Amino acid sequence: MNEPTKQQFRILYSKGEALRYTANLDMHKIWERWFRRASVPLAYSKGYHPQPRINQAAPLPLGMLSTCELLDFWTETNDACDVKDLAGKLNHSPQPGIGLHSLIEIHEKEASLQSRLRSMEYLAEPLLPVTAMDVEGQIKEFLSTEIFMTIRRNKEINLRQLVISMKADSLNDADRVWMHLQALPGASGRPDDVVGALGFDPAHFRYTRIKIHLDE
Numbered sequence: 001m002n003e004p005t006k007q008q009f010r011i012l013y014s015k016g017e018a019l020r021y022t023a024n025l026d027m028h029k030i031w032e033r034w035f036r037r038a039s040v041p042l043a044y045s046k047g048y049h050p051q052p053r054i055n056q057a058a059p060l061p062l063g064m065l066s067t068c069e070l071l072d073f074w075t076e077t078n079d080a081c082d083v084k085d086l087a088g089k090l091n092h093s094p095q096p097g098i099g100l101h102s103l104i105e106i107h108e109k110e111a112s113l114q115s116r117l118r119s120m121e122y123l124a125e126p127l128l129p130v131t132a133m134d135v136e137g138q139i140k141e142f143l144s145t146e147i148f149m150t151i152r153r154n155k156e157i158n159l160r161q162l163v164i165s166m167k168a169d170s171l172n173d174a175d176r177v178w179m180h181l182q183a184l185p186g187a188s189g190r191p192d193d194v195v196g197a198l199g200f201d202p203a204h205f206r207y208t209r210i211k212i213h214l215d216e
Contacts (some may be wrong), residue, residue: 005080006043008106009073015066018097024059030095031071038089043076057113057212058120058183061190066209070113072106113214117183119164121211122191124177128204135168135175138198142166148197152190159197162189177205183213 019027032052035042044050057070075081087103110116142148148160162182169178177198181189192202 002078004076004078007075007081008110009075009081009083009086009103010106011071011073011103012101013069013071014099014101015060015069016097016099017065020065020097021063022097023062024056027060028054028056030098031073034090034093034095034098035073037093040073040086040089041075041077041081043074055113057214058117060209061192061207064191064207064209067101068209068211070212072113116214117212118215119180119213120183120189120209121178121180121213123169123208123210124179124191124195124205125208126175126200126205135177135198138200139166139168139177142194142198150193150197152193157187159189159193162187163194166194 015027019030022030031054032042035052035054042052042054044052053074055072060066060069075086083103083105087100090100090103142160143163143166145160147158149156150159151157164180164182166177166179169176177191177195179189179191179194181191181194183189191207192205195205196202
């Protein structure tokens with residue numbers, strides 16, 4: 001008998017309002033059900049409790065949106081899967097709250113997405129009016145410091161070291177905050193922490209992840 005064909009694919013997708021308050025573990029289950037509904041022949045792990053081989057790049061904090069989520073999945077079947085065919089199956093039974101941007105096959109073995117994470121970009125959009133002077137002034141003051149200590153999970157961290165760059169970003173007369181944050185094991189920045197450090201109430205902003213940077 002011929003060995004089954006095993007392939008790896010990567011999806012770039014958006015997480016929208018319909019799934020804004022869906023936790024990462026539940027997102028994993030949503031993808032699993034969607035693949036099953038679309039008849040995608042997923043590969044499974046070995047052992048007593050086989051699990052579908054699905055690998056997300058980074059958990060998105062609850063309540064945040066994204067235009068750039070990455071997900072790897074593996075298929076195992078007698079006949080090789082075609083990228084266009086897989087995309088067609090998923091688009092034929094769309095999942096509310098998820099927008100597919102691209103689906104590609106990964107031909108060379110790579111390290112896991114999580115191990116390749118280096119940094120992420122976010123937009124923080126105020127839900128209440130703020131002036132450009134407020135935003136730009138607070139950003140300038142924050143970036144001029146070398147140390148800004150804060151507490152996360154009972155651990156003190158220097159938030160300033162996690163901010164690679166930041167600036168005010170205007171759209172339709174609304175002043176948003178664009179930030180590029182470090183995303184390394186044990187040293188990952190959160191946009192709501194940064195907004196709080198700027199002197200604003202983090203609950204008064206909507207956060208969207210717009211880019212994930214992996215190592216080359």
